[in-house]
Amino acid sequence: MRRYPYDLYASVIASDATPDSNGNYTAQIGTFSKVSVCRDLVNDAGTTVRLDDQTTQVYDYKIVLPKSCPEIAAGTPVEVRDGSQVRAKGQVLRFYRGQLSCQLWV
Known part of the structure; x- marks a missing residue:
């Protein structure tokens, strides 16, 4: 059994918002690129994670990374x-x- 059998991809902003000829800004374009290997654990029990602002939130997955x-x-x-x-x-x-x-929580 491999410790990290899956790949983690994160959205990377490919370009900043830029104005067109009318001065309207176009949306930022994000693409997914591989960040690391990982394994995911489903939160079947409804466990919460404490966020940086000291609030808690139920998460869907805990992802373990090297x-x-x-x-x-x-x-x-x-x-x-x-x-x-x-x-x-x-x-x-x-x-x-x-x-x-x-670890990261999603």
């Missing part, structure tokens, strides 16, 4: 993929870097 992964900001859209199949997706609620691994 210690070497980059920090992912709260609010970033992410997807867990198994090849081309999307296993989990949502916005990051919290990121935590521990002694042995990193």
Whole structure:
């Protein structure tokens, strides 16, 4: 059994909002790119996570990542993929870097 069998993709802003010839701003374009390997754990029990503002929220998935992964900001859209199949997706609620691994809650 592999420790991190899936891939984590995060939405990266490909371009900033720019004005067109009429002065109207176009939307930012985001694309998903691979950030790290991971494994996902479904929250079947309705457990909550404490956010940075000290509120709590029920999360859908806890995603475990290797210690070497980059920090992912709260609010970033992410997807867990198994090849081309999307296993989990949502916005990051919290990121935590521990002694042995990193965790994020979606």
